[in-house]
Amino acid sequence: MKKLIKSTQMARFKAINTIVYGCSTTNQPYVYIPYKRGNDIIIRIMKNDKNKNCDFQLDLYGKIIDFRLNKENEQSQSYPIALFYLSEKRTVYECIHNYIFDFFGNAVEYYWKEDDYRCDLPIIPKLKNVSFCAKVHIRGCRADPENLETIFSQYPVLKAIQIDTDMFKGTFSPESKFYQTESIESEQFKHNIPDILSHFQGRQAFIQCGKDRNNMLVSDLIKFVNRWKSGEAFQNLEYLRIQVALFEIPQNNIMNGVGAKYVETTKITPKHSLPRV
Numbered sequence: 001m002k003k004l005i006k007s008t009q010m011a012r013f014k015a016i017n018t019i020v021y022g023c024s025t026t027n028q029p030y031v032y033i034p035y036k037r038g039n040d041i042i043i044r045i046m047k048n049d050k051n052k053n054c055d056f057q058l059d060l061y062g063k064i065i066d067f068r069l070n071k072e073n074e075q076s077q078s079y080p081i082a083l084f085y086l087s088e089k090r091t092v093y094e095c096i097h098n099y100i101f102d103f104f105g106n107a108v109e110y111y112w113k114e115d116d117y118r119c120d121l122p123i124i125p126k127l128k129n130v131s132f133c134a135k136v137h138i139r140g141c142r143a144d145p146e147n148l149e150t151i152f153s154q155y156p157v158l159k160a161i162q163i164d165t166d167m168f169k170g171t172f173s174p175e176s177k178f179y180q181t182e183s184i185e186s187e188q189f190k191h192n193i194p195d196i197l198s199h200f201q202g203r204q205a206f207i208q209c210g211k212d213r214n215n216m217l218v219s220d221l222i223k224f225v226n227r228w229k230s231g232e233a234f235q236n237l238e239y240l241r242i243q244v245a246l247f248e249i250p251q252n253n254i255m256n257g258v259g260a261k262y263v264e265t266t267k268i269t270p271k272h273s274l275p276r277v
Contacts, residue, residue, distance in 0.1 A: 013107075019100065021112045021130070029112075031100065041079045044070070045096060048083040060095040063088075093125040101128055111159060124151065131159035145172050152177035159183070160277055174199045183277035197224045204239045204277050217242075218250060222257035229258070239276075 016033055019042070023029040028046045032039040048054075054066035066083040084092035101110075112124060114134040124132065136148070149172070152158060158181040172178045179199040185206040197205065197220065209217065221242065228234045254260075 013104065016104065016108055018109050018111065019104065021097075021110070021127075022115065023113060024115050031096070041077055042100070043079055043096065044081045045092060046081050046083060048085050054083060060099050063091060063095050065092055065095060090125045094127065097125075097127040097130070133158070133160040135162040136164065145176075148172075148178065149176060152181075161185070163187070172199075200234060201236055203236050205237070206241045208243045217244065218254060218257075222254060225258040 018034055019031065020034055020039075021029040021031050022039075028044065030039075030041055031043045031045070032041045048066060052068065055068050057064055057066055059065075068081045068083065070077070070079050070081055082092060082096055097110075106129065110127070110130040112127070112130050112132050114124070114132075114136075132151075134151070158177060160183040161178070161181050162185040164187045176199070178184075180201050182202045183204040183206075184200065184202060187208045197207075224234075228237060255262075
């Protein structure tokens with residue numbers, strides 16, 4: 001059956017380069033193929049509702065899994081729903097992923113995206129060739145970095161983290177997997193911890209912060225750029241963007257502090273563009 005599907009869907013398979021496990025606080029992910037105009041859902045993995053009957057069963061790698069068909073309304077996208085009981089949750093995740101991986105193999109990139117992680121530890125299974133991306137909200141709760149470290153340590157390299165915080169209890173260690181993330185996007189209304197730039201080893205950083213009352217941001221930015229230029233640190237960094245709200249950045253101070261060279265308006269400035277991680 002797999003050979004038949006692959007042979008008849010060859011052109012479509014070649015157009016697919018990414019598969020995402022999109023998860024929120026429910027820990028019941030949609031598995032989908034992202035496109036510019038929307039997402040094509042392959043399957044959803046949900047907790048079994050004893051009050052509803054399954055439509056069919058499949059044997060995946062020796063595990064019998066119950067399935068229902070999505071029947072929300074006639075306009076909704078049709079897709080199967082794999083069902084699990086809490087005691088077998090990880091096993092069902094692994095079986096579904098292994099089945100998908102058998103179809104696409106290493107030809108596509110796989111991402112597990114936690115889009116609404118707040119204070120509780122999400123249950124993230126270890127799946128073959130899957131990169132972990134997270135949107136972390138630390139607002140209105142004082143999160144402990146050790147909890148986040150527990151998540152980060154599960155993966156050799158984190159692909160991307162979006163961290164939204166105005167309260168943070170403690171700091172990450174310099175060796176933290178947090179700093180090894182390929183791409184970090186931070187929104188913090190105070191120039192405070194976590195200090196993302198000091199130990200960052202990734203490729204891209206996007207930072208939004210609030211008013212800089214004590215010129216700490218300017219001082220830190222100059223120090224950062226000079227360490228970057230000298231080759232002392234941040235050898236992997238390709239792109240840095242910092243946006244500051246309610247504060248006018250003293251551009252001349254920064255330019256002089258980092259030894260920037262001015263290019264005459266009559267000359268064409270060099271351009272460098274990179275795809276965002």
